[in-house]
Amino acid sequence: MEMRRTVFLSLLVMGMVLACQTASGAAAAPAGKEPVTLVLANYFDGTRIPLMEAQLKLFQEQYPWITVVNKAVGATATTVERDLVSILAGSPPDVWMVDRIRIPEFVDQGVLQPLDEFMKQDNFDMSIFYPSEQRLFQYKGKYYSLPMMAASMSLLYYNRELLAQGGFNKDAAPKTWQEFLQMAVRLQRVDADGRVQINGGDISYFPRHRLAQLAYTNGAQIYNDPFNINYLTDSVREAADWAMEFVKMVPNGGSLAAGTKVFQLHGEWTYFTAKAASPELDLGIALMPHGPRGETVNLIAAAWSYAIPVGVKHPYESWLLIKFLTTSEEGAKVFAFEQGRPSPVIRFNLDRRYFDVNPYWHIIAETMNKSVVATPSPLAEQFYRTDVKYYSQLLSLSQGREAILTNLQEEINAIVADYQSRR
Secondary structure, three states, X not given: OHHHHHHHHHXXXXXXXXXXXXXXXXXXXXXXXXXXXXXXXXXXXXXHHHHHHHHHHHHHHHOOOEEEEEEEOOOOHHHHHHHHHHXXXXXXXXXXXXXXXXXXXXXXXXXXXXXXHHXXXXXXXXXXXXXXXXXXXXXXXXXXXXXOOOOOOOEEEEEXXXXXXXXXXXXXXXXXXXXXXXXXXXHOEEOOOOOEEEEOOEOOOOOOOOHHHHHHOOOOOOOOOOOOOOOOOHHHHHHHHHHHHHHHHOOOOOOOOOOOEOEEEEOOOHHHHHHHHOOOOOEEEEOOOEOOOOOOOEEEOOOXXXXXXXXXXXXXXXXXXXXXXXXXXXXXXXXXXXXXXXXXXXXXXXXXXXXXXXXXXXXXXXHHHOEEEOOOOOOHHHHHHHXXXXXXXXXXXXXXXXXXXXXXXXXXXXXXXXHHHOO
16 A cells, blocks of 8 residues: 555656646636636545545646636435536536436436537547447447546455465466355355354445346346346346355355455455555455356446536536546546556556556456446436346345346336336
8 A cells, every 4th residue: 555655646746747847838828818717516525535636736737727616525316416406407517527327317318518529629539548438428429528437347356365275376266157156165164153254255246237247247238228128038047046046155244354255246446445454465356257158248337427517608628627637647547546446548557557556457457358338328327226126136035036037127127118108
């Protein structure tokens, strides 16, 4: 963690020098340029406020006629909907932090303006982003935001020391569902009273879709169409069966950070959060295991991005701020690096300093190259929440697999039917 902090500080200093050089080259506002104040509706609160404030300081040095008011609040349903109401009422923030899973929904509501004209005006090169990332902020042939974080990914974390104690090579992470279950059963430790001393593995969490993410590693193609969603396939049934078998045989418990959990499926930020809590933890990262019909893929549908609402007074200045926050070396790159998270900008992730602070960074990069996109849909948020609900039911073993999948599919169908009835 100290190494990461040192590297971050050096990057930040470098960025501030670059920004000052840039500002000195264009310090004066163009003749006749009136001062502009932008309001940034931003959901990065807590420890990320200083990071954001550092970015905004650099931006304002580069564009001295623009002042940015950072309206930082936690991301909750209430805060997001409050900003949506403000936009609909004609009082929009100048830049709005938007979850990309909701872009089609917001476009349908008429609250976002496309960025294509600004991109054309500035000869903006979209190829700096991963192709899968680009698809998440494009809808009906237009781009509506730019991403500041790479889309969330599902990874397998493992305790290298516990693998060695169990007779495995420290980096012998499982590659298939079958291997995963067998190793988890073998490595778990449960006392005579049924108390879990060492948990063999935790499959309860994926960053967004859960059952769908698992099924995609078994060859499923659930979200190829924005409205025609089908969970009643053999690939999905096998994923559900495997998940239910796993929780039957591997009782949950323990903690990855505390060294009492062998395997855990989780998001890309987990390496740094676990190491921050337990610096001596010998933690490895592997690709997510796959089923018999498929291979490892990372299903992506969501991540934070910046958009311009309709009705803003200074749209081009809003665009300048979005560009800086998502593509600049001194701002966007540092912001992602300090959080140990990959950037949607390809070249930023090739910086060797990432590999210095995370010896498994190549796994992060490989996962990004294995990402597939859930086709954007105005119903995507509802679909994902339905997926999560029924995956939890599967893991609770409260009903049989087919009953749960049937109920899931019926709820999905009802969501689509309700939407279409209102069009």
